Amino acid sequence: MKLTLRVWRQQNPETPGAMATYEVDNISADMSFLEMLDTLNEELTLAGDEPVAFDHDCREGICGACSLVINGDAHGPERTTTCQLHMRSFADGDTIDIEPWRASAFPVIKDLVVDRSSFDRIIQSGGYISAPTGTAPDAHATPVPKPDADFAFEHAECIGCGACVAACPNGSAMLFTSAKVNHLNVLPQGAPERETRSWTWWPRWTRRALAAAP
Amino acid sequence: MPDYTQYATGEPVVDTKAPEGPVNERWDTRRFQAKLVNPANRRKHTVIVVGTGLAGGAAGATLAEQGYHVVQFCFQDSPRRAHSVAAQGGINAAKNYRNDGDSIHRLFYDTVKGGDFRARESNVHRLAQISVEIIDQCVAQGVPFAREYGGLLDNRSFGGVQVSRTFYARGQTGQQLLLGAYQALSRQIASGGVELHARTEMLDLIVVDGKARGIVTRDLVTGKIDTYFADAVVLATGGYGNVFYLSTNAMNSNATAIWRAHRRGAYMANPCFTQIHPTCIPRTGDHQSKLTLMSESLRNDGRIWVPKAKGDDRPADKIPEDERDYYLERIYPAFGNLVPRDIASRAAKNVCDEGRGVGPGGQGVYLDFAEAIQRMGRKAVEAKYGNLFDMYQRITDEDPYTVPMRIYPAVHYTMGGLWVDYDLQTTIPGLFAIGEANFSDHGANRLGASALMQGLADGYFVLPSTINDYLARNPHTDTVDAAHPAVAEAVAETEDRINLLLSVDGDRTPDSFHREIGELMWEYCGMARTDDGLRKALARIPEIREEFWRRIKVPGTGEQFNQSLEKANRIVDYLELAELMCLDALHRAESCGGHFREESQTPDGEAERRDEEFSYAAAWEFTATGGAPVLHKEDLVFEYVHPTQRSYA
Ligand SMILES: Cc1cc2nc3c(=O)[nH]c(=O)nc-3n(C[C@H](O)[C@H](O)[C@H](O)COP(=O)(O)OP(=O)(O)OC[C@H]3O[C@@H](n4cnc5c(N)ncnc54)[C@H](O)[C@@H]3O)c2cc1C
Ligand code: FES
Numbered sequence: 001m002k003l004t005l006r007v008w009r010q011q012n013p014e015t016p017g018a019m020a021t022y023e024v025d026n027i028s029a030d031m032s033f034l035e036m037l038d039t040l041n042e043e044l045t046l047a048g049d050e051p052v053a054f055d056h057d058c059r060e061g062i063c064g065a066c067s068l069v070i071n072g073d074a075h076g077p078e079r080t081t082t083c084q085l086h087m088r089s090f091a092d093g094d095t096i097d098i099e100p101w102r103a104s105a106f107p108v109i110k111d112l113v114v115d116r117s118s119f120d121r122i123i124q125s126g127g128y129i130s131a132p133t134g135t136a137p138d139a140h141a142t143p144v145p146k147p148d149a150d151f152a153f154e155h156a157e158c159i160g161c162g163a164c165v166a167a168c169p170n171g172s173a174m175l176f177t178s179a180k181v182n183h184l185n186v187l188p189q190g191a192p193e194r195e196t197r198s199w200t201w202w203p204r205w206t207r208r209a210l211a212a213a214p
Numbered sequence: 215m216p217d218y219t220q221y222a223t224g225e226p227v228v229d230t231k232a233p234e235g236p237v238n239e240r241w242d243t244r245r246f247q248a249k250l251v252n253p254a255n256r257r258k259h260t261v262i263v264v265g266t267g268l269a270g271g272a273a274g275a276t277l278a279e280q281g282y283h284v285v286q287f288c289f290q291d292s293p294r295r296a297h298s299v300a301a302q303g304g305i306n307a308a309k310n311y312r313n314d315g316d317s318i319h320r321l322f323y324d325t326v327k328g329g330d331f332r333a334r335e336s337n338v339h340r341l342a343q344i345s346v347e348i349i350d351q352c353v354a355q356g357v358p359f360a361r362e363y364g365g366l367l368d369n370r371s372f373g374g375v376q377v378s379r380t381f382y383a384r385g386q387t388g389q390q391l392l393l394g395a396y397q398a399l400s401r402q403i404a405s406g407g408v409e410l411h412a413r414t415e416m417l418d419l420i421v422v423d424g425k426a427r428g429i430v431t432r433d434l435v436t437g438k439i440d441t442y443f444a445d446a447v448v449l450a451t452g453g454y455g456n457v458f459y460l461s462t463n464a465m466n467s468n469a470t471a472i473w474r475a476h477r478r479g480a481y482m483a484n485p486c487f488t489q490i491h492p493t494c495i496p497r498t499g500d501h502q503s504k505l506t507l508m509s510e511s512l513r514n515d516g517r518i519w520v521p522k523a524k525g526d527d528r529p530a531d532k533i534p535e536d537e538r539d540y541y542l543e544r545i546y547p548a549f550g551n552l553v554p555r556d557i558a559s560r561a562a563k564n565v566c567d568e569g570r571g572v573g574p575g576g577q578g579v580y581l582d583f584a585e586a587i588q589r590m591g592r593k594a595v596e597a598k599y600g601n602l603f604d605m606y607q608r609i610t611d612e613d614p615y616t617v618p619m620r621i622y623p624a625v626h627y628t629m630g631g632l633w634v635d636y637d638l639q640t641t642i643p644g645l646f647a648i649g650e651a652n653f654s655d656h657g658a659n660r661l662g663a664s665a666l667m668q669g670l671a672d673g674y675f676v677l678p679s680t681i682n683d684y685l686a687r688n689p690h691t692d693t694v695d696a697a698h699p700a701v702a703e704a705v706a707e708t709e710d711r712i713n714l715l716l717s718v719d720g721d722r723t724p725d726s727f728h729r730e731i732g733e734l735m736w737e738y739c740g741m742a743r744t745d746d747g748l749r750k751a752l753a754r755i756p757e758i759r760e761e762f763w764r765r766i767k768v769p770g771t772g773e774q775f776n777q778s779l780e781k782a783n784r785i786v787d788y789l790e791l792a793e794l795m796c797l798d799a800l801h802r803a804e805s806c807g808g809h810f811r812e813e814s815q816t817p818d819g820e821a822e823r824r825d826e827e828f829s830y831a832a833a834w835e836f837t838a839t840g841g842a843p844v845l846h847k848e849d850l851v852f853e854y855v856h857p858t859q860r861s862y863a
Contacts (some may be wrong), residue, residue, distance in 0.1 A: 012774065012775070030499060030501075030611075031501045035502070038503055042726075045769055046723060046767070049769060051777065056465060057290060057295055057297070057464040057466050058299065058464045058465075060507075060605065062299055062300050062388075063290075063464065064292075064294070065291070065295050084605070086609070086611070109435055119292065120403075124401070125404065127400065128400055129356045132279045134351075137350065139350045139353040140366055143361075143365025149358050152358040153383060156358050157389070160295075184356050187356050190356050
């Protein structure tokens with residue numbers, strides 16, 4: 001199929017960006033969305049232009065690297081990640097808009113690549129169980145009811161891609177944050193730090209204000 | 215320049231660190247003999263850890279917990295995205311929670327046998343011992359492994375074994391284990407024990423007076439070339455399967471860190487030992503950028519078959535039961551669909567070569583769940599494999615609940631890697647290699663669910679014990695800085711290479727070269743290898759290299775985020791590594807595990823080892839680009855598991 005792509009191009013964080021239009025031809029329905037972009041990039045490179053920068057790695061929907069807003073939707077029209085989206089979801093002649101995550105917490109680095117290190121800082125402020133290596137009791141010492149284990153798993157499954165922030169009108173990371181709190185707080189291993197974990201998740205200014213309160 | 219194949223054989227390489235004595239006491243003995251660093255002095259020692267996968271993430275967190283100052287790197291934007299995140303099926307441990315006859319000794323035995331007797335017994339035994347502690351550690355961190363209704367951990371079986379010792383978290387075991395390590399690492403980052411540099415790529419190793427003292431890096435956002443110094447350097451940079459272009463590895467996994475270390479003096483061991491995984495989704499066309507694995511766990515319940523007749527192109531449901539060939543169950547009745555990976559892959563290749571393959575181009579075999587759905591019900595199949603089935607459907611647009619999956623073998627894992635001793639130290643003092651980056655535990659074939667086990671064993675338990683000994687014995691009193699000639703030289707070489715890549719301004723893209731070298735390797739150094747084919751590849755590789763430096767085109771500059779430059783820089787190393795892999799495959803004129811030399815097979819087509827000549831690990835020393843390397847042999851001694859011709863029949 002033949003497609004028109006309108007892609008966000010931005011040289012670096014300081015320079016303003018703009019949408020640029022490209023035509024691509026001979027796109028097969030079996031291609032993944034990123035393979036379609038690979039095709040565009042091969043052409044741009046041969047023409048001496050800079051290829052479109054985008055984050056990707058596993059291309060299996062698990063690493064959370066890929067992060068495109070496609071026709072206004074984070075990860076595009078299907079319920080999956082950008083890398084698992086296939087061109088059979090589009091029709092010959094379509095025009096497709098491709099943009100980076102838009103959120104002030106995720107500044108653009110280049111083109112479609114954004115800085116998501118804010119997510120790492122959230123995990124650093126309490127998204128863990130303090131269990132130094134070598135201190136663990138036997139794995140069967142504490143049975144975990146299956147429903148709790150399943151609940152923990154379903155929250156731990158989050159791939160940390162940032163689509164929830166990109167899709168939220170307020171650019172909030174509450175889904176990401178609560179997924180981690182739920183994962184750890186439901187498990188008996190996470191229980192001792194339950195209170196402090198939720199406490200440290202609070203924005204620091206709230207804590208300071210509380211501490212100062214009479 | 216002398217012919218690349220005219221390599222010299224140097225002094226044997228010996229592991230001097232594994233103690234004598236009964237194999238089950240060696241790890242305790244070694245830990246007791248190892249010197250320690252006083253807790254108060256540890257923060258004065260800096261350790262560089264390159265990589266944040268299971269091996270690196272575990273090592274960084276643990277070293278920082280012990281009090282060392284850790285400086286850690288990954289090229290992704292976050293440590294949580296390391297390629298380990300993609301592991302699906304599970305992790306082995308000799309817990310014997312099933313009471314099905316498992317034990318440390320059995321895991322040890324299975325791994326040595328599964329590796330076709332090309333791994334070091336001391337290391338494998340230690341791995342089996344530690345496996346038990348890994349599960350405890352991960353559960354304590356909150357890894358949500360699958361559980362049964364009684365609240366205890368569930369297990370499944372993997373290929374090449376007859377017990378159920380694989381722990382799993384649905385089809386996302388790697389993700390959950392990695393998040394455990396990542397969270398432990400995050401805790402150390404927050405407390406200042408680990409200084410993390412994401413989106414930063416190591417491009418060279420700094421060796422001063424024969425010891426590893428630092429690395430040269432490029433900041434992938436700004437393009438800035440930097441240097442970092444330390445008392446020891448740990449490489450946890452994963453495998454090099456992407457030399458084949460198409461593989462199940464993540465797109466950015468690469469060989470640069472280990473290859474640069476190899477060029478600086480670290481020996482590369484058994485580079486030709488590559489694992490071809492039997493159950494991957496077949497390719498659909500030339501646009502294919504990577505291959506997707508369908509977890510081996512599917513072979514627990516899926517049955518593999520092809521039509522009995524050549525060229526039978528009826529749809530699967532129109533082929534009656536008695537015209538189907540469940541070839542693994544037929545040839546290997548004892549293990550059936552759960553034979554080790556190398557055997558399952560070769561069998562698939564054989565039936566496809568006979569013209570009985572299915573799907574486009576006849577490059578596929580069926581993995582059929584009809585019987586499992588009948589036996590367990592669709593719900594149970596969904597609960598066990600739901601996410602894998604969904605992924606398959608998304609990629610192929612076919613519903614595996616009603617139409618059998620089509621699968622074909624693909625490059626998946628590299629057993630070869632940097633040569634390390636029992637302490638996981640390379641031949642460069644102060645340089646350690648852990649996880650898939652080293653060669654240590656899997657011999658010529660890795661068993662399923664054993665890479666996660668090895669990465670975590672190395673990272674949480676082995677390296678944090680053995681590195682103490684090195685640090686205690688090698689107190690560095692001198693400081694190394696940017697002015698040191700060895701540092702200046704490494705930086706200059708890195709800058710020159712980048713400038714050269716940017717200045718050629720030719721007419722071929724980095725991907726076109728990557729694809730070319732990948733196809734060559736798959737053809738001649740893939741599932742079946744011959745003397746003749748390998749020589750062809752060895753003649754061709756220098757030509758591709760020459761063409762690369764004449765025709766490569768890298769747009770943009772070095773002082774910016776530049777993904778073309780990153781790729782091109784990695785291909786430079788593939789073009790050298792590929793040559794060594796072919797030479798290693800050529801010199802090893804036997805078949806073993808994943809290395810199948812057509813000249814060396816039994817009458818019924820199985821791999822035939824030649825122990826009298828090849829019972830050694832081949833450790834190669836670098837001389838010059840395109841120059842013949844020097845072979846150092848490490849003789850393998852089997853005191854406990856006696857080499858036999860593997861049989862899974
Ligand atoms: C699809 C798939 C499924 C798998 N399933 C299983 C399974 O079920 N069970 C099992 O046991 N094994 C499985 N494996 C194998 C296993 O996942 C890997 O062998 C293992 O995770 C490797 O871990 P690692 O820590 O050694 O390296 P990786 O996880 O690959 O991490 C490498 C790290 O090094 C960094 N790095 C690399 N080079 C540089 C550089 N030059 N500069 C800076 N940083 C660098 C990367 O950023 C990354 O952080 C699977 C593999 C694949 C491909
Ligand atoms: S590239 Fe990994 S989730 Fe899309």
